[in-house]
Amino acid sequence: MRYRVAVVGAAGRMGRRLVANIMADEKLVLAGAVDVPDSPFLGKDAGSLAGCGDAGVPVCGDLAEVLASGVDAVIDFATAGVAEAARQVIASGAAMVIGTTALTAADRAALRSLAEQGGRIVAANNMSVGVNLLFKLVKDAAAKLGPEYNVEIVEMHHNRKLDAPSGTAVRLGEVVCEARHWDYGEVVANGRGGNVGRRPEREIGMHALRGGDVVGDHTVIFAADGERLELSHRAGSRDMFAKGALLAVEFLMHSGAGLYDMQDVLNLK
Numbered sequence: 001m002r003y004r005v006a007v008v009g010a011a012g013r014m015g016r017r018l019v020a021n022i023m024a025d026e027k028l029v030l031a032g033a034v035d036v037p038d039s040p041f042l043g044k045d046a047g048s049l050a051g052c053g054d055a056g057v058p059v060c061g062d063l064a065e066v067l068a069s070g071v072d073a074v075i076d077f078a079t080a081g082v083a084e085a086a087r088q089v090i091a092s093g094a095a096m097v098i099g100t101t102a103l104t105a106a107d108r109a110a111l112r113s114l115a116e117q118g119g120r121i122v123a124a125n126n127m128s129v130g131v132n133l134l135f136k137l138v139k140d141a142a143a144k145l146g147p148e149y150n151v152e153i154v155e156m157h158h159n160r161k162l163d164a165p166s167g168t169a170v171r172l173g174e175v176v177c178e179a180r181h182w183d184y185g186e187v188v189a190n191g192r193g194g195n196v197g198r199r200p201e202r203e204i205g206m207h208a209l210r211g212g213d214v215v216g217d218h219t220v221i222f223a224a225d226g227e228r229l230e231l232s233h234r235a236g237s238r239d240m241f242a243k244g245a246l247l248a249v250e251f252l253m254h255s256g257a258g259l260y261d262m263q264d265v266l267n268l269k
């Protein structure tokens with residue numbers, strides 16, 4: 001049995017890597033490729049766009065049309081419209097994997113409500129296996145090392161990235177806050193500047209670097225008097241996000257209703 005998987009945001013940087021990885025996976029079939037209705041890539045073959053040869057799947061501007069052809073799962077890495085897409089996907093009975101970052105509180109509420117109505121959804125700001133293990137290591141370090149170990153988070157991404165700090169950096173900060181029972185909104189200092197005074201113990205410095213074609217680097221620093229622990233992850237290509245998204249599809253094919261994250265998929269909870 002090969003699962004039929006469609007990609008939303010298929011003409012984008014991540015969308016193309018998702019198409020390529022689905023085409024290379026013998027358990028999956030590329031069932032559709034969706035992008036905005038005014039995309040210059042509409043009607044072009046999704047496999048050719050991804051540099052993998054003809055997939056026989058043209059980029060389409062209408063998700064409903066793709067869902068009507070019979071789809072087991074949709075992977076959405078579009079930069080907009082996620083909640084509306086999720087409503088359509090869950091109503092069709094398909095499962096949904098969401099990699100889009102910068103979801104609003106309203107988007108998250110809509111996803112929770114869809115899961116309560118029987119939807120199977122995985123949503124994660126970072127689908128890489130290594131980054132999800134980093135979340136666990138940071139949680140353990142933040143809990144074991146006292147507040148005298150000052151936490152600073154540094155991320156770097158390519159110069160086309162729209163949001164800052166990255167969703168992954170924010171999640172790393174949240175993980176530290178959960179372990180130390182801190183309030184994220186109260187303790188995060190984004191990119192210090194000027195006469196900021198002595199660093200309070202109860203603070204997380206957050207620093208977003210931008211430049212070139214960097215796929216995604218994240219470092220969490222625990223610095224005390226006399227020693228420093230640094231936990232780092234560097235992404236070398238977008239394929240490891242795509243591969244994580246495919247693991248999430250497989251997970252949902254054997255799961256009941258719920259709103260899950262990659263910690264669930266990788267059994268790290």
Ligand code: NAD
Pocket residue numbers: 008009010011012013014015034035036039077078079080081082098099100101102124125126127128241
């Ligand atoms: P991109 O700009 O290259 O591609 C986005 C694509 O989405 C474009 O082709 C755009 O036309 C399309 N799109 C926008 N609105 C749409 C809509 N309503 N319906 C259908 N298609 C729509 O961006 P990218 O670098 O591929 O990143 C896409 C998203 O994935 C971003 O939110 C990024 O932060 C996120 N991302 C997540 C992970 C992860 O592991 N979760 C990893 C990398 C990137």
